[in-house]
Amino acid sequence: MLADSYGNAISTSSQAARDHYDRGLKLFLGGEYGALEAFRAAVNADPDFALGHAACARAAMMSAQIVEAKSANQRAQELVRNADTRERRHIDCIGLVLSGQAPRARAAVLAHVQTHPRDALAAQLCANVFGLIGFSGEVGREAELLAYTSSLLPHYGEDWWMMSMHALSLCETGQVEASRDLMENSLALNPRNANAAHFKAHAQYEAGETIAGRAYLTGWLADYDDRSMLHGHLQWHVALWALHQGDANAMWQAVDTGIAPGGAKGLPINVLTDTAAILYRAELAGLPVDPGRWLTLSDYAAQMFPQTGQSFADLHAALSHAMAGQGDRLAHIADSATGFAGDLVKPLARAWGAIARENWAGALNELIAVMPATERVGGSRAQRDLLELTYANVLLKLGLADEARRSLAIRRPILAGAPPLAGLT
Structure with missing residues (x-):
């Protein structure tokens, strides 16, 4: 019997089949294009390769090709009798994710890696802030993610993928320098690891390295x-730094060519959340935003996320609907939000609505219920800064500038020195 890398x-x-599978695994873990094609080649070489079909399902899922993902998963399940115990459990984990059973999938992955810690494609399901732990909606998810990658790291040795996963866990728990060191080691082993380039950008953001971060990521993106899968989101980081530097032209170019609907080629959740975040952060910084952009995004959100349940997407959809003046769409989220943090999405949706009406006192009342637990909505610290700046802006609009400054200084000191917020210096 053969073995993977x-x-x-x-x-x-x-x-x-083994060689194609290994190539797909490297491309997938590195966030590079071509993983799905490599996994397809693996099952073409051996149509009875159950794990190859499961890998196709996972890669198709991450490229928003859900019909193919379900078909590949079904084929993997049909062939699972020919697989060993590890492969059967691996295939079960992917099937649970694809069927939307996130809590069961998370438990299955955590149990699986106890005996098979080097099963990277299964372990990946709980890694990253967009994984099953990151989107658990639980208090302490950042600490749990750190514990998870800490437990796996010793089993991987000098492995560029696991280094980058653990580096992000360090960064999101405030250990920026340790994160940066480990990320550089990962990039030295695989310079085209998009996850490491991405997480290095997070470390630079947390260190306030706007000029250096923008220059690094712009250069890295050239190839x-x-x-x-990460192209649009990396463009979001570049656009955010351009905004912080006051380079509106570069920011809008990044938005139009790589982030917003029509320009981005990534997952719908990234297109929605990154576009909503950069548009509103531009408004907070004092840049005019064409109302047509908000309407286009509201239409996109209504098409791609017609029902609630993915809380991180829902809060950004609510923002889009509020800014576009789409009251019925906003009310649907405010009234019926479900998902891992639905209890926080509802007041956030009401807050966005109040902000759109310039009802600052009403917005503050809603945000007060959310701000102690923003970690639960998901995303990275950089992404949740949307909420920190929104809260500070509401305080500013109420004439509470000192309180706005104090909030940033206590909660997000990296933003306090030069807050990207019009009227707050």
Whole structure:
């Protein structure tokens, strides 16, 4: 029996299938384009390779090709009798994620890695802030993610992927320098690891390195395929730094070519959340935003996320609907938000509505219920700064400038020195 590059036995006797699978694994873990094509080649070489079909399902899921993902998962389930115990549990984990059973999938992954810690494609499901731990909606999820990657790290040795995963966990718990050191080690081993480039950008953001961060990421993106899963989100980081530097032209170019609907090629959740965040942060910084942009985004959100349940997407959809003046769409979220942090999405939706009406006191009342637990809505610290700046702006509009400054100084000191907020110096 052959083994993958992480030493896991795989149920195929085809060397070609194994080689294509390993190439797909490297591309997928590195956030590079081509993983799905490599996994397809693996199952073409061996149509009975159950794990190859499961990998196709996972990669198709992450490129928003849900019909193919479900078909590949079904084929993996049909072939699972030919697989060993590790592969059966691996396939079960992916199937649970695809069927929307996030809590069960999370429990299954956590149990699986106890005996198979180097099963990277399964372990990946709980890594990153967009994984099953990151989107758990629980208090302490950042600490849990750190504990998770800390437990896996010793099993991987000098592995560029796990280094980058653990580095993000360090960064999101405030250990920026340790994160940066580990990220540089990861990039030295695989300079095209988009996850490491992404997380390095987070470390630079947390360190306030606007000029250096923008220069690094702009250069790194020059050779990154715009069909890759992280391309649009990395453009968001570049746009955010351009905004902080007052370079509106560069910011809008990034928005139009790589972030917003029509320009981005990434996952709908990234298109929605990144576009809503950069548009509103531009408004907070004092830049005019064409109302047509908000209406286009509101239409996109209504099309891609017609029902609530993905709380991180829902809060950004609510912002889009509020800014576009789409009251019925906003009311749907405010009244019926479900999901891992639905209890926070509802007051946030009402707050966005109050802000759109310039009812600052009403917005403050709603935000007070949310701000102690913003970690639960998901996303990184950089992404949740949207809420920190929104809260500070509401205080500013109420004439409470000192309180706005104090809030940033206590909660997000990296923003306090030169807050990207018009009227607050």
